Amino acid sequence: MKKTSVSRKLLSQVLSVYFILTFIVTVGQIAVEYFNAKEHIEGELKTLQKTFSGSLTRAIWELNSQQAVTIAEGLLAIPMVEGIIVRDENGQTITELGKQIKSSEIEIHYGTEGASLEENNSGLFGYTFPLIFEFSGRATQVGDVTLISSSDVIISRIEVGLYVLILNAFIKTTFLLMLFLRSFRLMLSEPLRTISEQIESFDIERLQNSKIDYEYEDENEIKVLTDAYNDLIDRLDIYNNKLDAAQKELLEANHKLDEQNLLLEQEVAKKTANLSHALLDLENQKQELEQSRNELRDEIDIRRRAEELLINKQRELERSLRELKQAQGQLVESEKMASLGGLVAGIAHDVNTPVGIAVTASSFLNEQVETLKRQFNEKTLSPKHLDKFLLEAHESNHLISSNLKRASDLINSFKQVAVDQTSNAIRTIELKSYISDIIKSLQPNLKQSNHTFHIECPEHIHMRCPAGAISQIFTNLIMNSVIHGFENKEQGKVMIKIEERSGGMLKMVYEDNGKGVSNEVLAQLFDPFFTTRRESGGSGLGTHITYNLVKQTLGGTIKAYSELGQGLKFEIEIPVNTKID
Template sequence: MASVQTGLSRKLLTRVLSVYFFLTFIVTVGQIFTEYMSTKSHIESELQTLKNTFSTSLTRAIWEVNLPQARSIAEGLMELPIITGVQIRDENGEYIADLGVTIAQARAPITSGELEDHNGGLFSYGFPLIFEFSNRSSTVGDVTLYSNFDIIFGRIEIGIFFLIGNAIVKTAFLVFLFMTAFRRMLSDPLMEITQQMSAFNPERPEESKVFLHLEDENELRLLQYSYNQVIDDLIVSQQQLHKTQSELQRVNKKLDDQNLLLEQEVAKKTASLSQIMLDLERQKDELIVNQRELRQENENRQYVENVLREKNSELAKSMENLKLAQEQLLESERMASLGGLVAGIAHDVNTPLGVGVTAASFLNERLGEIRQDYDNNSLTNKTMASFLDEAEQTTNLLLTNLNRASELITSFKQVAVDQTSEAERVFNLKTYLREIMLSLAPSFKHKQHDVSINCPDELYIRSAPGVIAQIVTNMIMNSLIHGFEHQTVGKITIDVSQDKDDVVMVYEDNGCGIPANQLKQLFEAFFTTKRSQGGSGLGTHIMYNLVTQALDGNIEAFSEPGKGLRYEIRFPART
């Protein structure tokens, strides 16, 4: 009889196990992927939670330009198990800290919380640092926290091994079960029936019956019955007796096989349950350790929050004191400017008053001589004519100097009152600029500087004149002190024009100019190149605040070394 190369049971077993292996692989991969995505989502949630913990202290450190503290916070973040990289940038996109595994970012600042995946299993969460001051929000920088696939794998490693091990155990058990079942239920019965049918002896049919060891009724059983039915037609009661004995033997063997299989199954289940109990006990110990660590971390976090709350209170008090000190410094600078104006005006008024006193004394003396000649009847027409000429010249000189003194005092009074008051009124800008220049005339007395004012005659504005006077005074004094420090002949030009509803004032001198690195700090408080000579560094800062706050305008400065300094000021006319 020809042998079969590939049995029917082997083909069937191969196909069934192939389907089972494929389904098991798909389910296991799906479970691992679900565990990975769940753990990744949890880590991303933890990264977002870190924003609430560290953003306030980082924002305060960057706002106060406390870069060492910001880097220290970044190093503290790197100590967290889920963090593999930290990037901290300022509002200009410059890196303050770049630690661990990170990637280069675009220079544009981050405006909202962003989760982003990167190559190599790296992902990040970035958020802006917003500082709130005086009911205004200002973005001072941003933070990007990085984590990667290794962190996720470290958390789900045990679960993955458990899933794979579980799949392997189930697969091995089912393979064994299928192979045993196919062998007992299909392969062995087919082989047995084939062998028995091959050994058929027509002369002794009672020895040629087919006896299969099957656990249930199936097609093989029907085949056996059919074949034996044919044999039954040829045998007698003796063959029936043999058949009964064979059935009893088959039943006993079946019971023994079932008992053996049951004992093996119980042993396998017991071993599996023992392993599961050991795993559960180990996980319980790990959970207890994690709970203790979490409790300690919460206590540390509460302590840090209390310390930060106290520091914030101290910083608020320091800001109030600093603001009060700044207001006092601004008022002192304004009064110092007014004091210098008073000294110059007093000196300049003294000259015409002295000339007036001298002229009046001379006229009084000549009048005494004329009266004496008149009383002695020695007064001549020539003497009288000479007296009248001298009296006319003296009175003209007296009136000229008194008018000069009156103009100086009137101009000084108007400018001084305006500088000490912030009241608004409508005034002619060109006339007021000339009054300011008249009050500043003593500052130009010993120098040959030329000041040119180009302003429309009918330009009226509504503003606080003292603000205009303070701005113009500061610009001119800066030119005299800094721009014309080493030159006696200079030129100052003030061009004023009206652009729709705005007034545009361009102030320019031909002094020594300012280097680019100093021009960037020109309007900063306490910046001065004359600190050793008593400079306060508040002149341009006051001027900037007056333009932007009091006039609701803007100011820009342009300069190059050796090419002078130019201010461009724009503010609403509000006529």
Template sequence: MKITSISRKLLTRVLSVYFILTVSVTGIQIIAEYFNTKSHINSELLTLQKTISGSLTRAVWELNTQQAIDISEGLIAIPMIKGITVSDEANNIITQLGEVISDHTTEEGQDVSISTDHQSINSLSEGLFGHSFPLIFEFSGRTTTVGTVTLLSSNDVIFSRIEVGIYFLIGNAVVKTAFLVFLFLLAFNKLLTEPLNELTEQIKQVDLNDPEASKLHTMNYEKNELNILEDAYNNLIDELVDFKDKLALSQRETISANDKLDEQNLLLEQEVARKTSTLSSNMLKMEVQQQEMLNQQKQLEEENLRRRKTEDTLVATNKELKSSILELSKAQDRLLDAEKMASLGILSAEVSHEINTPIGISITSTSYLSDIIAKLHQDINEQKLSKKSIETFVNNAEQSVELLLNNLNRASELIASFKQVAVDQTNDKIRLINVAKFLDEIIQSLHPKLKKTNHTIKVHCAADIELYSHPGAIAQIIINLIINSIIHGFEHINRGEIIIDIAMEQQRLYLTYQDNGRGLSAEELEKLFMPFYTTKAEHGGTGLGTHIVYNLAIDTLNGAITAKSPENKGLIYEMNFPDMRYS
């Protein structure tokens, strides 16, 4: 197996960190030197601006183009200046020498910062930077801008100035790194590699027959981890010598123990012979006991046979009970359906009776309208038609038509509400319903029963709440609760009030139904949802109304329902069921 040197591995990691740190610091120094030199060149450009601005301004003002060109040629000869552009006040170029920033770069790659008297230019894409300043001519206390001068330098100038410094930084980093590598190699070899090799050689020469002579000798005079390892190894040798002494003593004790063991074996053989005799006697007793156990097992088998016959009888009885329970469940379903149809029949009778009034009025209005039309026709035939008779006919006809329309609309609303409720109650299909509008239809269908009382129903429901569910089940729940309140809750109460609160939260509809009737006692409340429990059995009550409500809320709507009756505050039902689009 290839051996990895600890000192080499440690040296590699230390020098890797040092190399990365050296490269980073050198790079930062070069960048700092670059920006510092660039700042000095910008300062020199500003100084040069102050020097030439006067002569260039006069040359441009006097339209002395040749002088301006001469000054520009003198400036471009300076190594620091890589480009110069002189233009007049209309931005027409008078002279342009050296490097020029292209228009595309000026629009997209140039960083320009404006001060009061010059513009700083920095073109990253072309490696150019500099200043652009106006030429201002003063005459009779007035100042006039006569043109613009742009002085450009480049990154090549910067690099030429800092080239020596860069070589010095890199050389310095290389020399320091090489010296550090040599220093670390020397230190690791002296302090780690050589002591470890010496320690390894001494360990290889260990003589197990003479451990005392195999102790390690002191390798250096410093107290470090290698001295700790040396001490630990020498302690192990001492423990090995002690173990050999103890092993010799143990062998002598073993010989003595073997002699004692022979004596014990003789005593043990005598004891075994005695125990064997006792065991024979016990075996005879066990045979007698085994015979008794066989007799008991026979009795147990007879008892199991008798119990098996009893179990078969119980299984047959259980089947009969299951059949009876199934029949009872079917009977209960039939009773529930009958209760639903009974409430629908009562509702139908009430609506039919209520429709008689608007239909009768409509028939009377139609008959009267027919009579006045016949009278008008007679007047026309006998040529007795007058303005007054026509006005009378029109007034009477308008009143009859208005009365006819109002009563027919009233009958149509009753029929439509009853039709929707009836269809929903006999149909288990799921559909999208507007809860507020649907509750209005249910209450409208109960109007014939409510108008005979002074009770009121208040519904608190937002107009935009919609639910995808069983409308028939919801209608049956609301109708049963309202009828229960009228029959039971508002008994001996003239002006009862029912409040229905609707809220929609997290795809669940929360419905709270509350009346201010007589309420229920704790015992009655506990039995409220039990089938066939009623307080009006003598008046024909079936006790299935609230049981149907419970089954519809739990099974059909996949929801929950609870009831409570605060003292002197009537009865409160709290229900919630999901929107079946999301369940």
């Protein structure tokens, strides 16, 4: 049998643990250096946002792609920047330079803050920040920029530190290895070898001559082991003497045991007869239990078949419920898209009017410029003609500016409301101005009437919520009042009152002075597909969508109150900050 050295095994385990710990610590230090360098580079990438975002934003806003490319090339010249991606507000790539993370995989939504891109399999990482352009008091995202660096840049920065760490670990490991080898040989291997040789000469017949003679003076574990072995030899000698005496006593006990065995055999015969009778009784009871078990098995089979039938019915009901929910979701989306389509058509018609006026004024101004140029060339230009031209030019310029501003205001109001209605993205809104923008976007549907809208809302209320939900709620409520409440009524009034409550809640009261509804209609007001204008093409989903947006999307409550001829009133309570599920 192959011998295994305890000292060698112990030394190998100690050194293995030390090597592993040294390796882990070294790798940990390298990782710390790596991530510190990476964090520093990411900080430098974020610093570049403040330096270049303004010029890039201006270039993209002015559609100057060549200037954007030139700025991107300048950024790429920075050593830590190994790649750059510039995209417009639609996610279309303007330029891609250097090493790349696939731009098709970059899909980020943010406000004014950027976002770090995690390191991928190719060792690339980066930082993406939006390009925000402020115009007419509004902040608009015109695109985004992704600055890309790589692990090669990090390694080049920490290369010298890595060599120092590895050399330090190698020197310490070599020194400790030599120290352990010498100490184990002097303090463990040599004493154990001496003791082993003496133990191998053990003779059971001469126990006192088999004791160990330990030559070392140290009072250590080996000395304790030697003393214990010698004590064992002494005790073994004593036990041998006692064993001889015990053998004599055992012979006498065996003789008495034979006599007891005869008595036990007679007793066993009597017990066996009694046991046979008991076995017959158990056999009868076993047959009765088997009969009961068969009856119970039949009953279980009947119940199992009934359970399978119930499970099949339940699955059919669940499938029908899923199909019903899917159909309902499609109808809700169709209703939202129809509402957005009407909004687009109305805005397009209203924008055409000021744009047409601006085009007409611009054409007239061009004709007057040509006339002035001709008179100047023919030297027939008089002060009277010049004064007339200046007056007409001033009026035309004023007409163009005012109508273009009107068109811009319409487009800006429509743009954010339309985007919100097709998105569930959470963002911060100033509530009063946002509701005003919603009403502006609905003006094409309201301009044929003289309805008035009054908003009572503190200026400081800011909500962080899915803005599309707020837009859809007030759009549905206003159009419900216009179509149903103000039917055959030229001058309707709508009051929107908003106040803050404790616990971060808002109370919204929407009230019109329309014709109201009966108690029967009020009880079914939020039911899906319930409408009083089925013959006019109503879908019955407007108030149902509003109810779901308040309850599920915003986590609030909504109640309706009405009487015939007394108008319709909605009370809504929602949190200021919507909880993200």
